[in-house]
Each structure stands twice: as C-alpha cells, then as structure tokens.
Amino acid sequence: MQWLVTGCSSGLGLELARAILASGHKCIATSRNPSKTPEAVAEIERLGGIWAALDVAASDLEFRLGEIVDKHGTIDVLVNNAGYAAGGPLEAMGIEAIQNQMETNFLGPIRAIKALVPSMRENRSGIIVNISSAEYWDPHAGCSLYSASKFAxxxxxxxxxxxxxxxxxxxxxxxxxxxxxxxxxxxxxxKPVLPDAYKGTMTDFVLSAILAMHGEQKLDPRKAAEAVVEEVLRPCGTPPVLRLPLGKESLEGMRGKAGRLVGNADVCEAVALGADF
Ligand SMILES: NC(=O)c1ccc[n+]([C@@H]2O[C@H](COP(=O)([O-])OP(=O)(O)OC[C@H]3O[C@@H](n4cnc5c(N)ncnc54)[C@H](OP(=O)(O)O)[C@@H]3O)[C@@H](O)[C@H]2O)c1
Incomplete structure (x- = not known):
C-alpha cells in the first residue's frame, strides 16, 4: 500500500513515516518546506520513502497532490496529520488567525480528501486517517478554536x-x-494574547498549564505512530473501529465523555420525549 502523510517535518508525522516504512509499505512523507529538515528528508529517503513539498493551506494543494499522484502513483492511505493549535480566548483572536486555524486543521484535510477520494472510489478501496485530538473528549477553556477545528x-x-x-x-x-x-x-x-479580564480565570490556568507541559507529555509519538499503522493494517475480518484514542488521557477522556452524555440524556429524558408530536 502507498501512504501519503501530511506534516512530516516533526512529531507524529515523522514517526508515522518511519513506522509505515518499517512495516514494509510505501510512504510519501510531505512537509511545507523540506529544505528546513534535511536530516529527516535524508533519513526517510534512505529508508526507501519519498519526500514531497506540500502545504495543506496553500491555494495549489490540489494541483500539488495531482503532481504527486502522477509521479508516484495512486494513494491507498491518506493521513491528514498536519496541524497546529491557536490558543487563547476567542474574543482576543483576530479573524485571520481564526481562518488560518481552520484552513490548516480542517479545510486542508477536506481538500486532500476531495482530491484523493475519486481514485479510491474507482479502486473500491482506500483508508483516510484524520488526526484529531483528545480535546474532542474534553475541550478546554482557551482552546475553543483548536477544539472547533478538531470537532469539525x-x-x-x-x-x-x-x-x-x-x-x-x-x-x-x-x-x-x-x-x-x-x-x-x-x-x-x-503565545496566546490574554486580555486583563481573563487573568486568573480558568483560561489563564489552562493556557499556562499547556505551555508548561512541553517535554512532560505522557504520549510517546513513536508508539502512537506504530499504533496507527497497526490499526490501519489490522487484518480484514476484525471489526474496524471508527475512533482510535491514544494514551491513557485520551482513553479516560473517551469514557468520561460517554458517561457525561448518558447522564445528560437521563436528565433531559422527560423534556426530550415530551417535545415530539
Ligand atoms: N502533540 C500533542 O499533544 C497533540 C495532541 C493531540 C493531537 N495532536 C495533533 O497531532 C498532529 C501532529 O502534531 P504533532 O504533535 O506531531 O506536532 P508538531 O511536531 O508541531 O507537528 C505538526 C506538523 O504539522 C505541520 N504543519 C503545520 N501547518 C502546516 C501546513 N499548513 N501544511 C503542512 N504542514 C503543516 C508542521 O510543519 P512545519 O514544520 O512546516 O510547521 C509539522 O510538521 C496535529 O494535527 C495535532 O493537532 C497533537
């Protein structure tokens, strides 16, 4: 199978490229500016992979994907991994920052999917992997825009x-x-802009905690990448899951949200049922 992964200059994307190649599959690793990460490019090419320039927010994304397919053949697995977090209170965010967040985290994946689905549909096979976040289980104050992009x-x-x-x-x-x-x-x-009114609020606390988290996060990107590859390659016959939570924080978040939703349904049961004709 041939995979294409976005956002491979670092982190999960780079680990995915390594794990895909280690599993014996073909990988087209992509990044906005390959010349910025010559070691990563050389490593992936040495392992048998291909590296191509691809900016998921650029106006020529579809054209660039077409060029890649023409040169290297059809894509069997698309991994929409490229992303970043624009944090801060929503009211302090400019419309341009809001648009940029959605362009990269949401519209980029949509455009890549639209470009590659026709050939997958013709082949009657293909896998689309969208990298979301545990924010989906528990969206935090100060993360509304990033959460919105992942919820979308x-x-x-x-x-x-x-x-x-x-x-x-x-x-x-x-x-x-x-x-x-x-x-x-x-x-x-x-660094998020924090208006005075937000100082000392939950938003202030969460944003400080997120910035202080660097280097202390529990989830290992190498193991996360291996888990994604393993899930995609799981033999037919085993029921495929729609969602793959990764790490204890995400698994507990998933269970917590499921419980809160059931509790919400119980509280609203009479009102909800009473609104039908
Ligand atoms: N780390 C976490 O705690 C965490 C948790 C949940 C979900 N995630 C998600 O996991 C994914 C990977 O993040 P990571 O943790 O590996 O962070 P990372 O090391 O910062 O990697 C993010 C990658 O996205 C790329 N990117 C950003 N904007 C792009 C664009 N317009 N076009 C193409 N590439 C672009 C970056 O490339 P450049 O080098 O060009 O900037 C970089 O390669 C993201 O979708 C993120 O939302 C991360």
Whole structure:
C-alpha cells in the first residue's frame, strides 16, 4: 500500500513515516518546506520513502497532490496529520488567525480528501486517517478554536465513514492525548494574547498549564505512530473501529465523555420525549 502523510517535518508525522516504512509499505512523507529538515528528508529517503513539498493551506494543494499522484502513483492511505493549535480566548483572536486555524486543521484535510477520494472510489478501496485530538473528549477553556477545528474534523469523518463505506473506503479518526512533540514548544506555538479580564480565570490556568507541559507529555509519538499503522493494517475480518484514542488521557477522556452524555440524556429524558408530536 502507498501512504501519503501530511506534516512530516516533526512529531507524529515523522514517526508515522518511519513506522509505515518499517512495516514494509510505501510512504510519501510531505512537509511545507523540506529544505528546513534535511536530516529527516535524508533519513526517510534512505529508508526507501519519498519526500514531497506540500502545504495543506496553500491555494495549489490540489494541483500539488495531482503532481504527486502522477509521479508516484495512486494513494491507498491518506493521513491528514498536519496541524497546529491557536490558543487563547476567542474574543482576543483576530479573524485571520481564526481562518488560518481552520484552513490548516480542517479545510486542508477536506481538500486532500476531495482530491484523493475519486481514485479510491474507482479502486473500491482506500483508508483516510484524520488526526484529531483528545480535546474532542474534553475541550478546554482557551482552546475553543483548536477544539472547533478538531470537532469539525470529527464530524466530517464520522459522516464520511458511512458515506464512503459504500465504496470500500474506510475512515479512521485518531485522538492522541498530550504527545511529547514540538506541538507546544516555545518555538512552535504562538503565545496566546490574554486580555486583563481573563487573568486568573480558568483560561489563564489552562493556557499556562499547556505551555508548561512541553517535554512532560505522557504520549510517546513513536508508539502512537506504530499504533496507527497497526490499526490501519489490522487484518480484514476484525471489526474496524471508527475512533482510535491514544494514551491513557485520551482513553479516560473517551469514557468520561460517554458517561457525561448518558447522564445528560437521563436528565433531559422527560423534556426530550415530551417535545415530539
Ligand atoms: N502533540 C500533542 O499533544 C497533540 C495532541 C493531540 C493531537 N495532536 C495533533 O497531532 C498532529 C501532529 O502534531 P504533532 O504533535 O506531531 O506536532 P508538531 O511536531 O508541531 O507537528 C505538526 C506538523 O504539522 C505541520 N504543519 C503545520 N501547518 C502546516 C501546513 N499548513 N501544511 C503542512 N504542514 C503543516 C508542521 O510543519 P512545519 O514544520 O512546516 O510547521 C509539522 O510538521 C496535529 O494535527 C495535532 O493537532 C497533537
């Protein structure tokens, strides 16, 4: 199988490229600016992989994907991994920052999926892996925009999973917990603007905790990547899951949210049933 992974310059994307190649499959690792990470490019090419430039927020994304397919052949597994977190209170965020977050985390995956689904549909096989987040279980104060981008990806994926199953295409959503990558490193993350009114609130507390988390996250990106590859390659016959939570934080988050939803349904049962004709 040939995989294409976005956002391979570091973190989970780079580990995915390594794990895919170690499993004996073909991998096209992509990143915005390959010349920025010559060691990673050389390593993946030495392992037999291909590296291509791809910016998921660029206007020529579809054209670049077409060029990659023309040159290297059809993609069997697309991994929408590229992403970043724009943190801060929503009211302090400019519309441009909001649009950029959605362009990379949500519209980029949509555009990549739209570009590659026709060939998967014709082949009546293919797998789309969308990297979401444990934020889906418990969206935090100060993370509304990032959460919105991942919730949008979750909704898209869940609906598409049914829509595309008619053509033998599987959709897998991956929800990593806090993962030890450069995701919240000082050099990666744009320090959120915190208006005075938010000082001392839960938003202030959460944002400080996230920034202090760098290097202490519990989830190992190498093991996370191996788990994704293992799930995608799971033999036919075993029922495929829609969601793959990764790490204790995410698994507990999934169970916690399920419990809160059941509790909410119980509280609202009479009102909900009473609203029908
Ligand atoms: N780390 C965590 O705690 C955590 C938890 C849950 C979910 N996630 C998700 O996991 C995924 C990978 O993140 P990571 O932890 O591996 O962080 P990372 O090390 O910062 O990697 C993020 C990657 O996304 C790329 N990227 C950003 N904008 C892009 C664009 N417009 N086009 C192409 N690539 C772009 C970055 O490339 P550049 O080098 O060009 O910037 C980088 O390669 C993300 O979707 C993130 O939301 C992470």
């Amino acid at each position: 990806l979750e909704g898209l994926s869940e609906s598409l999973a049914t829509e595309l199953s008619a053509f033998g295409i599987r959709v897998l959503i991956v929800e990593p917990g806090g993962m030890r990558t450069s995701f919240v490193a000082p050099e990666t993350i744009t």
